[in-house]
Amino acid sequence: MLSYDSPISVNGQKPPSAPVVMAAPRQSMPSAPRPAPRAPAPAPALSNGALTNGATSTRSSSSHATEHHIWLVTGPAGCGKSTVAKYLANSLHLPYIEGDEFHPQSNIDKMSAGIPLTDADRWDWLTALREASIRELDRGNNGAVLTCSALKRKYRDVIRVAPYFMPNLHLHFIYLDASEEMLLQRVMMRQNHYMGANMVHSQFDILEPPTADEVDVIRIDVSRPADVVMAESLDQVLKTMDRIQEASNNKK
Numbered sequence: 001m002l003s004y005d006s007p008i009s010v011n012g013q014k015p016p017s018a019p020v021v022m023a024a025p026r027q028s029m030p031s032a033p034r035p036a037p038r039a040p041a042p043a044p045a046l047s048n049g050a051l052t053n054g055a056t057s058t059r060s061s062s063s064h065a066t067e068h069h070i071w072l073v074t075g076p077a078g079c080g081k082s083t084v085a086k087y088l089a090n091s092l093h094l095p096y097i098e099g100d101e102f103h104p105q106s107n108i109d110k111m112s113a114g115i116p117l118t119d120a121d122r123w124d125w126l127t128a129l130r131e132a133s134i135r136e137l138d139r140g141n142n143g144a145v146l147t148c149s150a151l152k153r154k155y156r157d158v159i160r161v162a163p164y165f166m167p168n169l170h171l172h173f174i175y176l177d178a179s180e181e182m183l184l185q186r187v188m189m190r191q192n193h194y195m196g197a198n199m200v201h202s203q204f205d206i207l208e209p210p211t212a213d214e215v216d217v218i219r220i221d222v223s224r225p226a227d228v229v230m231a232e233s234l235d236q237v238l239k240t241m242d243r244i245q246e247a248s249n250n251k252k
């Protein structure tokens with residue numbers, strides 16, 4: 001039976017003990033008609049492989065980026081999603097989509113009142129984020145960077161449908177790995193945010209950290225200072241892009 005609880009395969013890897021069936025979203029957000037696939041877009045690195053922030057890529061100056069990437073920065077409240085995602089988007093010259101801005105007011109009201117969201121509260125939000133990232137590609141961008149808690153496997157699977165819409169699109173999760181105690185401290189120090197420290201436990205209560213078969217996940221230990229976390233995230237992203245581009249070039 002098709003359901004949100006049926007994990008989909010990730011890059012050909014079957015989830016353990018589950019039939020590989022696609023979980024079709026019940027309600028999809030309306031979306032604009034999609035144009036034909038675009039011509040290759042330029043790589044984010046400068047011609048000498050250097051990025052404007054000083055990081056370097058192994059990408060050769062003669063290669064062209066034919067592959068597109070959506071980077072979802074994930075993890076529970078306060079783990080550093082916005083911090084990392086903004087840095088990646090700036091470094092890669094990609095649009096930044098702040099997932100929190102896509103919550104309907106009813107979700108914000110619930111979280112502000114200290115009431116955790118349910119699966120039902122999140123489905124439309126997840127499909128809206130998926131559609132928003134596809135729209136950025138339709139506008140001619142080479143990819144997008146999004147923040148999205150994506151706490152459960154089935155939430156990640158909703159976003160995993162995105163590459164089905166476009167050839168040469170690769171979806172990646174950057175999972176920011178932190179302990180509950182650490183996030184409690186960070187959220188307590190934060191001012192003027194609807195997500196109070198009283199909500200951190202509920203996030204860990206339902207958290208399903210990515211498993212080994214989720215091969216589209218880059219895991220980053222965020223117990224280290226923010227600048228180290230950002231640099232490692234960018235390094236992993238660049239390596240992943242290079243690996244995928246090289247594989248694509250070799251196919252031609």
Ligand SMILES: Nc1ncnc2c1ncn2[C@@H]1O[C@H](COP(=O)(O)OP(=O)(O)OP(=O)(O)O)[C@@H](O)[C@H]1O
Pocket residue numbers: 075076077078079080081082083084100147186187190195222223224225226227229
């Ligand atoms: N590696 C880090 N070390 C210490 N503090 C950090 C680190 N990363 C982010 N922070 C701080 O932790 C707080 C939460 O960060 P941020 O807003 O990026 O997290 P978030 O996951 O986007 O949160 P939310 O999901 O609640 O919007 C901020 O005050 C930020 O400056």
Ligand SMILES: O=C(O)[C@H](O)[C@@H](O)[C@H](O)[C@H](O)CO
Pocket residue numbers: 076077078100103117122148149150151195203
């Ligand atoms: O799935 C959820 O419960 C929500 O997305 C939350 O994670 C918050 O929106 C976010 O973390 C802001 O603090």
